[in-house]
Amino acid sequence: MVKPLLITGASSGIGYELARVGAAHNHDLILVARRADRLQALQQELTNRWGVQVWIYVADLTDAQARQQLFDWSQDQAIRLYGLVNNAGFGHQDPLAEANWERQNAMLQLNIVALTHLTRLYLPGLIAQGQGRILNVASTAAFLPGPYMAVYFASKAYVRSFTTAIASELQGTGVTATTLCPGPTRSEFQEQAGVSNSKLFQGELPSAAEVAAYGYTAMEQGQAIAVHGFMNQVLTQLARLLPYEGLAEQIKTLQKDG
Ligand SMILES: NC(=O)c1ccc[n+]([C@@H]2O[C@H](COP(=O)([O-])OP(=O)(O)OC[C@H]3O[C@@H](n4cnc5c(N)ncnc54)[C@H](OP(=O)(O)O)[C@@H]3O)[C@@H](O)[C@H]2O)c1
Incomplete structure (x- = not known):
């Protein structure tokens, strides 16, 4: 059975690798990002290698109208989605008082609003089909x-809270919602965020392909939350037990260059 997945942020990193995992599992794909050339190259690779159908859709997902147009286009194409992967996101390191507001606002629009809007648009169709x-x-x-990345860290706390709540709402519908929590991972993220030299990104980092394979399995199993990597699982459990203010001081130290 062909089961189309829509993947945002498929032009690099974890989203790119999720597209490759999805194709290897025989999913048709809608790949969304701003860089058309990257999406076209991936479309060609996946079509040739796996014989799946791959649509590409070039959009800036910070734009509400572009998100609605993406949804309308997929309805016009009569694509019945099986899965929605809200992966597109970015961060930036800056003390808030010095941060560029346009960039912070775009981060909020992409990491929070686009993810919520696309979920709202596609969810009724998924529920109606019972899977x-x-x-x-x-x-x-x-x-x-996350001091010096306050908006980014807070945006990801939103994603976790929102997705966990949706997962509960969806019980018994045949639709599941999974929160994937990667730790520092090799991708274009570090350079975009200006954190390549921070202590958090030193040492041997997992590849985007490893994280994508893990996330795909968690999604297929309908896990509510999936933290990638044993050490990250230990650290996130520990974080639940420690005072929140103290954690902020620890992260502030780690955000500094190593
Ligand atoms: N790498 C890490 O250490 C790490 C750790 C934890 C969580 N994450 C999360 O993992 C997700 C994927 O990040 P990544 O590491 O794979 O980073 P990445 O390599 O920089 O990929 C980000 C993807 O998002 C797309 N994107 C950015 N702005 C967009 C916009 N306005 N509209 C549409 N697409 C946009 C980019 O494509 P275009 O530029 O072509 O639009 C790209 O495909 C993000 O949500 C990130 O927060 C990453």
Whole structure:
């Protein structure tokens, strides 16, 4: 059975690798991002290798109208989605008082509003067909306050809270919602966020492909929350037990260059 997945942020990193995992599992795909050339190259690779159907849709998902147009287009194409993967997101390191507001606002629009809007648009169709999957990409940052990346960390806490609540609402519908929480992972994220030299991103990091394979399995199993990596699982459990203000001081130290 062909089961289309829509993946946002499929032009690089974890989203790119999720598309490759999805194709290997025989899913047709709708790939969304702003960089058309990257999406076209991936479309060609996946079509040739796996024989699945791959649509590409170029959009800036911070734009509400573009999100509605994406939904309308997929309805016009009569694509009955099986899974929605809200992966597109970015961060930026800056003390809030010095941060560029346009960039912070775009982060809120992409990491929170786009993820919520797309979920709202596609959820009724998934429920009506009695089966479906939602995979929302948060972060281990979802468990922590993040000085110098306050908006990013808080946006991921939103994703975790929102997705956990939706997962509960969806019980008995055949549709599941999974929060994927990667820790620091090799991708274009670090450079975009300006954190390549921070202590958090030193040492051997997991590849985007590893995280994507883990996230795909968690989504298929309908897990509510999936924290990637044993150490991240231990640290996020520990974070639940420690005073929140103290955690902020720890993260502040780790955000510094290593
Ligand atoms: N890498 C990490 O250490 C890490 C850790 C925890 C969580 N995460 C989360 O994992 C997710 C994927 O990140 P990644 O590590 O794979 O980073 P990445 O390599 O930078 O990929 C980000 C993806 O988002 C897309 N995107 C960015 N802005 C967009 C916009 N306005 N409209 C549409 N698409 C947009 C990018 O495509 P275009 O530029 O072509 O639009 C790209 O495909 C993010 O939600 C991130 O917060 C990453």
